[in-house]
Amino acid sequence: MYEKEKRILEAKHVTKRFQLSGNRILTACEDVSLNFYKNHTLGIVGESGCGKSTFARMAVGLEKPDSGEIFFRGRNVLEIKGEELRLSRRNIQMIFQDPSEAFNPRMKLKEIICEPLLNFRLINRKQMDSKARELLEMVELPGSFAERFPHDMSGGQRQRIGIARALALEPEVIICDEITSALDVSAQKAIVELLINLQNKKQVSIGFITHDLALVQQFAHQVAVMYLGNIVEIINGNEVSVNARHPYTKELLDSIFDVHMDFSKKIVSIESEVPSPLNVPEGCPFRNRCNACRKVCETEKPVLKEIEPYHLVACHQYNDSFYIGGCL
Ligand SMILES: Nc1ncnc2c1ncn2[C@@H]1O[C@H](COP(=O)(O)OP(=O)(O)OP(=O)(O)O)[C@@H](O)[C@H]1O
Ligand code: SF4
Ligand SMILES: [Mg+2]
Numbered sequence: 001m002y003e004k005e006k007r008i009l010e011a012k013h014v015t016k017r018f019q020l021s022g023n024r025i026l027t028a029c030e031d032v033s034l035n036f037y038k039n040h041t042l043g044i045v046g047e048s049g050c051g052k053s054t055f056a057r058m059a060v061g062l063e064k065p066d067s068g069e070i071f072f073r074g075r076n077v078l079e080i081k082g083e084e085l086r087l088s089r090r091n092i093q094m095i096f097q098d099p100s101e102a103f104n105p106r107m108k109l110k111e112i113i114c115e116p117l118l119n120f121r122l123i124n125r126k127q128m129d130s131k132a133r134e135l136l137e138m139v140e141l142p143g144s145f146a147e148r149f150p151h152d153m154s155g156g157q158r159q160r161i162g163i164a165r166a167l168a169l170e171p172e173v174i175i176c177d178e179i180t181s182a183l184d185v186s187a188q189k190a191i192v193e194l195l196i197n198l199q200n201k202k203q204v205s206i207g208f209i210t211h212d213l214a215l216v217q218q219f220a221h222q223v224a225v226m227y228l229g230n231i232v233e234i235i236n237g238n239e240v241s242v243n244a245r246h247p248y249t250k251e252l253l254d255s256i257f258d259v260h261m262d263f264s265k266k267i268v269s270i271e272s273e274v275p276s277p278l279n280v281p282e283g284c285p286f287r288n289r290c291n292a293c294r295k296v297c298e299t300e301k302p303v304l305k306e307i308e309p310y311h312l313v314a315c316h317q318y319n320d321s322f323y324i325g326g327c328l
Helices: 050-060 081-089 109-119 126-139 144-149 156-169 184-202 235-242 249-253 294-298
Strands: 007-019 025-037 040-045 068-074 092-095 175-178 205-210 222-227 230-236 306-307 311-313
Touching: 007 050, 025 040, 025 050, 025 068, 025 205, 025 230, 040 050, 050 092, 050 205, 081 092, 092 156, 109 144, 109 156, 109 235, 126 144, 126 156, 144 306, 156 175, 156 184, 184 205, 222 235, 222 249, 230 235, 230 249, 235 249
Parallel strands: 040 205, 040 222, 092 175, 175 205
Antiparallel strands: 007 025, 007 068, 222 230, 230 311, 306 311
């Protein structure tokens, strides 16, 4: 699964800081390294403001990192220009939480869906009707929707239009940023099933950004957990509930409300406030919320390290010295 040749998009040590008024610096992403593999879904999960969208925008080329590199099929996209850059962008598409914001309300759905194909001159206007129908059917909507306008649709249907438009160019990577968070549970399930089916058919690599760990662990091959701009754990999706190691991932899991949960157990939630990204604690960024925090956590930032195959954790507990006397 994780063979190097299946690695389509690689982010290496990517950092993004924003300069705010009063000379304040906000670190939105700090040394983030993530890989997107062919026919594979990477979930990126974390609370609001942890840097998920900033990372996604850099991964698709909408924003430049301050440092670090982004490789598409081994080529550093930050070094390519002109036509080569335009063509590489075609291969990495993004869908936003509310795609209708990106839709011109006066355009018919067929024009919205086919716009990227027209821009790249892959079809002409005469071919638009049949292509729009084909793409609508691909996302399980009736071909007759081609003549509709965006306001005539439900939220779930608009997301399908966003997916159809993103897939029109047959990209190798598609990054979905909170695309199900505004939908009800059944529409969420339908969109996730659609993405899984499309991935099976087209072997596309999917990045699925969400704050919903319960949802993403059900279908993502791998889940990266982000906290205040840092990746704190990377784990296989099907192991999250049984094998998560980082205290933050465990707290996210404990705060999932489950109909099958044992109500005799205390319901745990993350009670303390996430610190401002302008005021990230020294040492471990999670230390002010962590029950296992020790002296070393106050001064040394833990690095992300592989504790077992394909399972990475950034926590001093996985350093041998953590439990040796003198840490507290
Ligand atoms: N252009 C910008 N200028 C200044 N600060 C920014 C900018 N874009 C993002 N930020 C800040 O960077 C941090 C990360 O933002 P980002 O939108 O990436 O978070 P997120 O994880 O996607 O959050 P959400 O789940 O709410 O969408 C936030 O504190 C945000 O306010
Ligand atoms: S490094 Fe320390 S503070 Fe951070 S998560 Fe691990 S135990 Fe908690
Ligand atoms: Mg976001």
